[in-house]
Amino acid sequence: MSKIIVFVEQNAGNVSRASLEALGAANSLGGEVVAVVFGDGSTSVALNAARTIALEGTQYSPDAIAADITAIANEEGAGAVFCASTGVGRDLAPRIAALMDCPCFSDCTAVAANGDSIAFTRPTLAGKLIANVKSSGKAVATLRRNCFQEVEGESAAVTTRPASTDFKALLTEITAKTGGTLDVSEAPIIVSGGRGMKDPANFKLLEDLAAAFGNAAVGASRAVVDAGWRPHGEQVGQTGKTVAPQLYFAIGISGAIQHIAGMKTSKVIVAINKDPEAAIFKLADYGIVGDAMEIVPALTEAVKGALAGA
Template identity: 50%
Template sequence: MILVFCELKDGKIRKASLEALSEARKLSGEAPVAALFVGASCAGSSDAAAFGADAIIKVEGPALGAYSSDLFAAVIADAVKAKGATALLGAATPLGKDVLPRVAAKLDAGYAAEVTSLALVGGKLQAIRPVYAGKAFATVDFTSGIQVASTRPNVFSATECPKAGAVETLPVPAVDFKAIVKEILAKGGGKQDLTEADVIVAGGRGLKEGANFKLLEDLADAIGGVVGASRAAVDAGWGIPHSMQVGQTGKVVSPTLYIACGISGAIQHVAGMSGSKVIVAINKDPEAPIFKLANYGIVGDLFEVLPELTKAAKALSLAK
């Protein structure tokens, strides 16, 4: 059996979790797939049935309202053992990346991070994952009895495949946890994390100053995207936080659409976004290396092009 650790956000299963669940369904064939939910409330988890969960396992209680890595790891590892699962998948979200390696160590299982392709070979997982910040791909064969992998968001498709979704509840283990999230500061205003965004509008040094990021935000709002930045923009002291940085030393993203504005295309940036499905480059320098990657290039002044794009997008009402 493959167990999929799923996350809920605002009462809905996260898209990245549905992608992992769908992939588990595809890998499993006729073998069972179970979706695991952990939290103060697991309301919304029943949707997992539509995406291929034979079983929906809920571990809920007030003790799980705030995230504790050691407590959540214990809950997930217990569920793997209780169900006799041989593989555990979860999305490579901030929480998934925090807890899954810990679960793997608990289960003496190998762990592959941010995989972009999965197969079952001889009953064990085989994963392909980006290494060197996407400059190469490694095929990883597991030898451990249990295998754990986190799936990179936006790579696998979330496909409906209705199954029974029989609900089970497991108890919250009595773990004396050692660390917990006490509060969340500077909430991102409900904005999606870059790593999960479908559309990213990113700006670089060509934006000239932080205030001009407003142009990117306007376009992002018009087409349903999230704003990112190059290292040059983050390092320029324009007040752009590192959490917005795309690149080798920032976030590695794989959106459907990446619009690079005033970004030259340094290796360090390209490493973080070359996995994007469609890349658009807007740059006044026709020789900028970013054009080598771009499916569509606009050689021009972004201060003219961006407002035109926003205006045209609004006219088409493209925001989802």
């Protein structure tokens, strides 16, 4: 197996879990793995890599970082570059692929050795069709969250090199998202609401349930996002985000195919809907038939009690 370069993201000094999973995926293939970080090379956890190369710079430009990663991949003779399938990784990977003049496989859910190359499994049509693909040459891939094991490493030797300052697009500012809550693409628990919530104000009930869990995000169906009830960043489904949390609550969501495509790989799905014939019950592991306005507040109290007693 050829050498693999993994770009490891850090947010506010902390290594992103998604990147640790990407490292896990690369290591599972058996070849040498080299981590690349943007920063001084200090990382909040030891990376599971043979070596770490730190790109030292103060200004972030996706085109410049992509050029640096490509230069490292070429110098190392790497056959593949992996990034996490995050907003940052999905922005960088195609640029690296073009510089390496090879295909980019986005949002992969599995990797496997295939002769000397790598077979990538990736959902298409928002998960309605799963493709297994490989490249006839080099490959760049982004790897989906919650699909790969993160493995702790021992402290890897760090070498530094200056990041390129040949910028085309330059990051000038990062401001916190409004609300400051967990993003649906990261949260281990998602509490999603649809038309059945009847009124945008009733989403307060879902926010309360999410808060009771402590590590949950509020999601939404396309119908309520299009109606302006919720921000588009919360939309789960084919024209929103594809999610795979440990636990997904679909509340007042009938189960349109576009929505199901975005959440059907969740580990456990709970549906609450007043219509016992709703399509969502065919998908859900557990269902409760009834009025969400009554059930959700009671569920919130029960969750608080259960977690306090745990």
